[in-house]
Amino acid sequence: MTDDPTARPGESLLILGAGAVGCTSALAFARRGFKVTVIDRTGPGSGASYGNAGGIVPSASPLAQPGLPWQVPGMLVDPTGPLSIHPAELIKSLPWFLRFVMECSASRAEANSKALYALSGSAAPAWKDLIRGTPAETLLRDVGWLKVYSSEDGFKNHAPERDFLRRRGAPVEILSQDEVRQLEPNLAPIFVRGMLQPDGLFAVNPQRLVEAVATEAMAQGAKFLRETIEDLTVDPDGRITVKTNVTQHKPDRVMICAGAFSKRFAQALGAAPLLVAERGYHAMFDRPEKCTTRPAFWVENSMVLCPMEQGVRLTTQSEFNGLTAEPSYRRLNRLIPKAMEMMPQLNSTVRDRWMGHRPATPDSLPVLGVAPATPRGFFNFGHNHLGLTLSAISAQVAVDLWTQAGLSENIPISAYRPLR
Numbered sequence: 133m134t135d136d137p138t139a140r141p142g143e144s145l146l147i148l149g150a151g152a153v154g155c156t157s158a159l160a161f162a163r164r165g166f167k168v169t170v171i172d173r174t175g176p177g178s179g180a181s182y183g184n185a186g187g188i189v190p191s192a193s194p195l196a197q198p199g200l201p202w203q204v205p206g207m208l209v210d211p212t213g214p215l216s217i218h219p220a221e222l223i224k225s226l227p228w229f230l231r232f233v234m235e236c237s238a239s240r241a242e243a244n245s246k247a248l249y250a251l252s253g254s255a256a257p258a259w260k261d262l263i264r265g266t267p268a269e270t271l272l273r274d275v276g277w278l279k280v281y282s283s284e285d286g287f288k289n290h291a292p293e294r295d296f297l298r299r300r301g302a303p304v305e306i307l308s309q310d311e312v313r314q315l316e317p318n319l320a321p322i323f324v325r326g327m328l329q330p331d332g333l334f335a336v337n338p339q340r341l342v343e344a345v346a347t348e349a350m351a352q353g354a355k356f357l358r359e360t361i362e363d364l365t366v367d368p369d370g371r372i373t374v375k376t377n378v379t380q381h382k383p384d385r386v387m388i389c390a391g392a393f394s395k396r397f398a399q400a401l402g403a404a405p406l407l408v409a410e411r412g413y414h415a416m417f418d419r420p421e422k423c424t425t426r427p428a429f430w431v432e433n434s435m436v437l438c439p440m441e442q443g444v445r446l447t448t449q450s451e452f453n454g455l456t457a458e459p460s461y462r463r464l465n466r467l468i469p470k471a472m473e474m475m476p477q478l479n480s481t482v483r484d485r486w487m488g489h490r491p492a493t494p495d496s497l498p499v500l501g502v503a504p505a506t507p508r509g510f511f512n513f514g515h516n517h518l519g520l521t522l523s524a525i526s527a528q529v530a531v532d533l534w535t536q537a538g539l540s541e542n543i544p545i546s547a548y549r550p551l552r
Contacts, residue, residue, distance in 0.1 A: 135370035137507040139534040141165030143384035146374060148361055148397060150174075151181040152338070152523035153512055154389035155345045156262060160527035161387075162352035164535065169383070170346075171376065173360045177342030180391055180488040180519055183414045185427055185436045185447040188256055188521045189277040189332035192249040192296040194496035195516070196235035212466045214434030218453040221408075225452065228406045231494040242299075244495045247547035249300040251498075251525050252518060256333045258525035268344035275426035277332030280312060280323040286432040287325040294327060303331055318422045320476055323430075334426055336441045338520055361390075364400035370506040372401070387510045387530070392455060392489035394499075394513035402505030403550040407514055410492035411451040413464040416484040417444045420477040433470050437478075444478060446471045459487035492516050500526055500548035502534065510534055511550050 139145070145161050147154050150172030162168045172178075207215040222229060235244060263269050281287040297304050307315065307326035315328070335341045346356060359376035364386070366372055374381040388397045392409040419439065427438040435448040449463055464485065472480055493499065493514045503509030512530050515522045532539045539545060546552075 135507055137502070138536050139166070139385050143167065144169070145385045145387060146171065146381050146383040147387045147389055148374070149388070149390035149394070149513075150176040150346065150356060151179050151389065151391055152177070152342050152520045153391070153515060153526060155342050155349060156523040156527040157387060157389055157512060157530055158354045159262060159345050159349040159352065160531050162349050162354045164531055168349065168354040169381070170349075170354060170356045171359050171361060171374070171381075172356070173358060175358060176346035176356065177339040180412070180490055181342045182339045183412070183447070183486045183488045184338050184520050185438050185445065186335040186338050186440065186520070187277050187332060187427055188259055188272070188335065189252070189329055190249065190255060190302050191252045191518060191521065192245045192300040192302055193293040194235065194241055194244040194248055196232050196244070196494060196496065197241050197292060198236055198238050200236050201233050212433065212463060212470070214448065214450055216449070216451045216453075216463060218457070221452045221454050224454070225408045228408050228494055231406050235495045240495070243547070244497060245296045245300065247497055247544050249302065250543055251522055251529070253300065253302065255521045255525050256331055258528050259333060262524045262527070263345065263348070266344065266348045268341055268348065271335055271337055271341045271344065273334045273336060273426070275332075275334050277329040277334070277429070278316065278426055279327045279429040279431050280319065281325040281431050282322050283432065284324060290431050297329075303329065305330060316424045316426070316428060318424055318475065318477065319428060320474055322473070335520065336439075361397070364397055366401065366505050370508050372506065372509055385508050385510065387512055389512045391513055391519065392491040394491060394511070398499070398503070398511055398513075398550065401503035401509040401511075403499075403503065403511065405499050405514065405550060406494050407499070408452060408492050409455045409489040410516070411449070411453060411459075411487055412447065412490055413449045413451070413459070413461065414445050414447045414486045415464055415468065415471075415482045416442070417446070417471070417481070418479050418483060419443045420475070420479065422477055424475070428474070430470070430474055433467065435467055435470060437471060437474055443483060444475070455489060461485050490517060490519070497548055498522060498526060499550050500529060501545065501550050504551055
């Protein structure tokens with residue numbers, strides 16, 4: 133069999149990774165008639181998809197922005213700041229950080245904003261379409277996404293993100309102190325301003341949502357295997373052989389959806405993406421009787437309190453320390469008093485602490501496209517902080533692009549190309 137650029141229903145598709153991106157892709161391709169198998173060493177929704185803030189929120193603000201490099205030293209010396217970089221990781225990933233600085237130019241930030249919103253602006257509708265009529269629908273809430281500010285300076289300093297959203301035409305509502313109180317009366321009355329994105333969705337249990345998507349994919353014929361991937365090779369006919377700790381797989385097509393662990397697989401398929409593991413943390417508390425109805429992001433402290441069905445989740449921090457280092461909960465622990473300040477009725481006892489790896493690219497855009505080494509491979513990873521948000525729309529784009537079914541002209545697919 134020779135290389136064929138067009139994926140066709142009836143072909144076997146092996147997906148590497150069972151996070152939000154892998155499971156939504158499994159369901160999307162199974163519904164199109166592909167014979168889908170998903171491989172993951174732990175199971176659906178058990179990685180970064182387990183511990184996120186549950187937001188499915190349009191974003192137009194890339195992390196790399198004008199002026200940000202000058203703010204980094206202050207962030208690094210702040211013991212409760214949102215950023216930490218281990219010196220060894222800085223040296224190891226120097227090409228990534230240099231590219232990140234380049235992406236901070238005004239022209240690059242604006243281009244990345246447009247490409248980011250082209251996907252994320254359709255994220256909520258894509259999720260609704262994907263799970264319509266399934267039990268997963270019960271896990272999403274149409275409550276928007278709220279950011280709150282405890283000072284006028286914080287509100288002013290956050291203006292670039294609001295400007296990005298407005299230039300993209302995204303709906304944004306600016307709230308006064310009284311309006312914040314009316315919307316979320318169980319937050320402490322310390323917030324002088326708010327910003328609501330009304331078109332955001334909230335997953336009250338992200339792991340259960342991903343598991344429900346996987347269950348629906350299985351109902352459509354998809355198979356899920358717990359195996360550890362050891363090697364990928366491209367055969368002379370363009371097929372990809374995937375060796376695991378259990379067996380060898382020789383499917384018609386392979387899709388890489390392994391998040392922060394995708395780099396070595398992508399290298400085997402002809403690309404060398406600038407991808408690093410950005411570590412995020414959360415702490416879980418018991419849910420108080422009087423709680424918020426939606427996540428609330430305290431901008432000055434870069435922390436989110438999320439009213440999950442299993443308790444209140446505090447999510448925070450961007451830490452660069454690779455894939456193998458042990459978690460360090462010091463910064464997370466320092467923010468627990470801030471959580472009490474934000475929601476005084478919260479019980480200060482931490483029920484659980486967690487760390488996960490986000491797949492970070494310098495331009496804040498995912499890697500989405502056909503593998504350079506063979507059209508029988510496809511990349512769908514690098515979704516940064518927006519893995520849950522972008523998973524369903526990325527799955528839709530992947531199906532349309534790979535099957536050549538016709539892609540929306542509003543999707544600038546070249547912006548997400550593997551070689552960029």
